[in-house]
Amino acid sequence: xxxxxxxxxxIGTDAPSGHPVNNRVQEAADDIRKKSGGGVDIQVFPxxxxxxxxxxxxxxxxxxxxxxxxxxxxxxxxxxxxxxCGTGFAFKDYDTxxxxxxxxxxxxxxxxxxxxxxxxxxxxxxxxFRQVTTSSKPINSAADLRGLKIRVPPSPMWTSLFQALRAxxxxxxxxxxxxxxxxxxxxxxxxxLPIINAGKLxxxxxxxxxxNHMWDGYWIVANQAAFTxxxxxxxxxxxxxxxxxxxxxxxxxxxxxxxxxxALEKNGMTFNQPDAAPFxxxxxxxxxxxxxxxxxxxxxxxxxxxxxxQLT
Numbered sequence: 477x478x479x480x481x482x483x484x485x486x487i488g489t490d491a492p493s494g495h496p497v498n499n500r501v502q503e504a505a506d507d508i509r510k511k512s513g514g515g516v517d518i519q520v521f522p523x524x525x526x527x528x529x530x531x532x533x534x535x536x537x538x539x540x541x542x543x544x545x546x547x548x549x550x551x552x553x554x555x556x557x558x559x560x561c562g563t564g565f566a567f568k569d570y571d572t573x574x575x576x577x578x579x580x581x582x583x584x585x586x587x588x589x590x591x592x593x594x595x596x597x598x599x600x601x602x603x604x605f606r607q608v609t610t611s612s613k614p615i616n617s618a619a620d621l622r623g624l625k626i627r628v629p630p631s632p633m634w635t636s637l638f639q640a641l642r643a644x645x646x647x648x649x650x651x652x653x654x655x656x657x658x659x660x661x662x663x664x665x666x667x668x669l670p671i672i673n674a675g676k677l678x679x680x681x682x683x684x685x686x687x688n689h690m691w692d693g694y695w696i697v698a699n700q701a702a703f704t705x706x707x708x709x710x711x712x713x714x715x716x717x718x719x720x721x722x723x724x725x726x727x728x729x730x731x732x733x734x735x736x737x738x739a740l741e742k743n744g745m746t747f748n749q750p751d752a753a754p755f756x757x758x759x760x761x762x763x764x765x766x767x768x769x770x771x772x773x774x775x776x777x778x779x780x781x782x783x784x785x786q787l788t
Contacts, residue, residue, distance in 0.1 A: 481509075481514055481515060481516065481517035482515050482516075483515060483516045483517070483705070483706060483710070484517050484519075485516070485517070485518045485519070485542035485543060485702060486518070486519050486521060486526070486541045486542055486543070487501060487505070487518055487519070487520055487521065487541070487542065487543035487544065487545065487696075488521045488524075488525065488526035488527070488532045488535070488536075488541050488543075488544050488545070489501060489520070489521070489522050489523070489544075489545040489694075490523070490524050490528070490529045490532070490545075490546075490547070491522060491523070491545070491694075492522065492523050492674070493522050493523055495522070495670075496725045496728035496729055496732065497522075497545055497601055497694055497725060498520065498522040498523075499725075499728070500601070500721040500722070500724050500725040500728065501520055501545060501696075501718075501721060502520045503721055503724070504518075504717040504718045504720070504721035505518040505519070505520050505717075507717040507720075507721075508713055508714055508717045511713045511717065512710055512713055515710060516706065516710055516713070516714060518542075518543065518714075521541075526541055529546060529547065529550040530550060530553065532544050532546070533546060533550060533551065533553070533554060536594065536697060536698070536699050537554070537592070537593065537594065537699070539699050539701060539702065541699075542698060542699050542702040542703075543696060543697070543698045543699075543702075544696070544697050544698075545601065545694045545695075545696050546694060546695055546696075546697060547603055547692055547693070547694055548561055548562060548600075548603075548692055548693055548694075548695065549562060549629060549631050549633070549634075549692060551589070551695055551697070552631075552633075554589075554592050554594075555585070555588050555589045555591075555592055556771075556772070557584065557585050557588045557772060557776050558585050558588070558589065558695070559631075559633050559772075560581070560585070560768075560772050560776050560777070560780055561573075561576070561577060561581070561585075561691060561692070561693065561780075562633050562634075562690045562691065562692055563633070563690075563765075563768060563780065563784075563787065564633075564637040564640075564689055564690060564755075564759055564764065565688075565689055565690075565752050565755050565756045565759060566691075566780060566784045566787060567605075567688075567691050567783075567784060568688075568752065568784070570726075570730070572783055572784060573691050574726075575783055576779075576780070576782075576783035576784070577600045577693065578598075578599065578600075579783070580779050580782065581776070581779045581780055581782070581783060582598075582600060584775070584776055584779055585695075585776075586598070589695070589697060590700070593699070593700040593701075594697040594698065594699065594700060595697065595698045595699075595700050595703045595704075596695050596696070596697050596698075597695070597696040597697075597698075597715055597718040597719055597722070598715065598719050599718070599719040599722035599723055600693040600694065600695050600722060601693055601694040601695075601696070601721075601722045601725045601726065602693055602694075602725060602726040602729040602730070603668065603691075603692040603693050603694055603729075604668030604669065604670060604671075604691070604692070604729055604733060605668060605688040605689075605690070605691050605733075606666050606667055606668055606687075606688070606689055606690045606691070606692070607666060607667070607668070607669065607672070607684055607685060607686050607687055607688070607689075608621075608626070608664060608665075608666045608684075608685045608687050608689065609664055609665055609666070609667075609672060609677060609681040609683060609684045609685070609745070610624065610663055610664035610681060610682070610683045610685070611657065611660070611663050611664065611680065611681055611682055611683075612663055612682075612683075613683065614683040614685050614746065614748045615664075615683070615685035615687065615748075615750060616685070616748060616750045617750060617754055617755075618641050618642075618754055618755050618757075618758040621638065621641045621642060621643040622641075622642040622643065623642070623643065623644060624643045624644060624663055624664055625643075625644045625646060625661075625662045625663045625664070626638055626643050626644065626645055626646070626662060626663070626664040626665060626666065627645075627646055627647075627648045627653055627656060627657070627662045627664070627665040627666075628645040628646070628647055628665075628666065629647065629650075630647040630649075633690075633768075634666075634690075635647065636764065636767070636768070637689070637690070637759070637764065640758070640759050640762040640763075640764035641755065641758055641759065641762075646661070646662055648661075648662065650671075650675070653665060653675065653677070654675060654676065654677065654679075654680060657677065657680040657681060658680045664681070665677065665681070666687075666689065666690075668692075668729075668733070669684075669732075669733045669736040669737065669740065670729065670732050670733065670736060672684065672736075672740065673736050673739065673740060678740050678743040678744055678745045679743075681745065682744070682745065682746065683745070683746055683747075683748070684740065684745045684746070684747050684748075685747075685748050685749075685750060686747060686748070686749040686750075687750060687752070687755070688752065689752075689755065696718050696722070698714075756787070760787070760788065765787045765788045766788055769787075769788055
């Protein structure tokens with residue numbers, strides 16, 4: 477029998493309407509409402525409607541909102557270990573990513589997040605591998621990055637990575653990226669193919685080098701008090717629905733990325749796929765991996781290397 481919604485919750489995301497994150501999160505909310513007989517009603521607020529990512533993180537900690545889909549790069553402000561999955565050239569493919577994030581590395585990150593009074597759903601959503609685009613030349617080797625003025629998000633991991641490869645990284649908000657590329661404030665940038673396409677960066681960038689230099693995902697986190705207020709059977713419904721949504725969203729991103737390459741080529745971008753090994757070697761020689769091993773600590777680094785192989 478249907479029941480009145482005893483638990484009315486909100487979930488915020490930073491992804492635009494129509495993005496696979498929101499599509500699947502909405503499906504999960506509908507599934508939770510159905511399976512709980514209407515007892516749990518989760519409203520989805522996409523596209524930063526509840527504030528920017530950092531602001532929403534503060535809100536979910538304070539209990540002003542109940543759930544949040546958050547990139548690892550933003551969660552790492554509160555939980556430094558969350559950034560480890562973005563270590564440069566660590567993951568060679570999706571198979572390695574999912575073994576790590578669905579395995580012991582993901583479990584470690586969730587345990588660290590719980591210490592910040594946030595409950596993390598077991599499956600992480602996909603934000604894609606990131607690629608380098610430029611206006612002047614393709615990136616075929618680490619040497620091609622030397623001196624390149626490249627836009628990066630405001631994150632220590634990104635800045636450190638491209639400094640180690642002897643590029644000139646500059647932090648610019650995404651909203652200002654198109655004009656920065658157009659006016660040559662920077663000559664290149666890096667993002668996943670869905671973001672490159674959505675931002676119409678093909679209009680101001682000629683080359684796309686499939687470097688797969690970093691991987692990022694979205695964790696779904698919940699305010700601990702709000703989640704534990706649910707009876708155990710409803711906690712299980714919520715968790716399983718969000719986890720099923722995450723697995724479906726991963727397939728969405730993979731299919732979207734595969735279909736976008738020919739679309740971007742049609743819009744004038746040229747593609748190349750360099751070997752990752754020389755980039756890894758350059759990072760190792762620069763001390764990049766040793767520095768981040770020290771930053772993250774030996775336990776999470778050992779878990780990362782269990783899946784990636786030795787990085788130092």
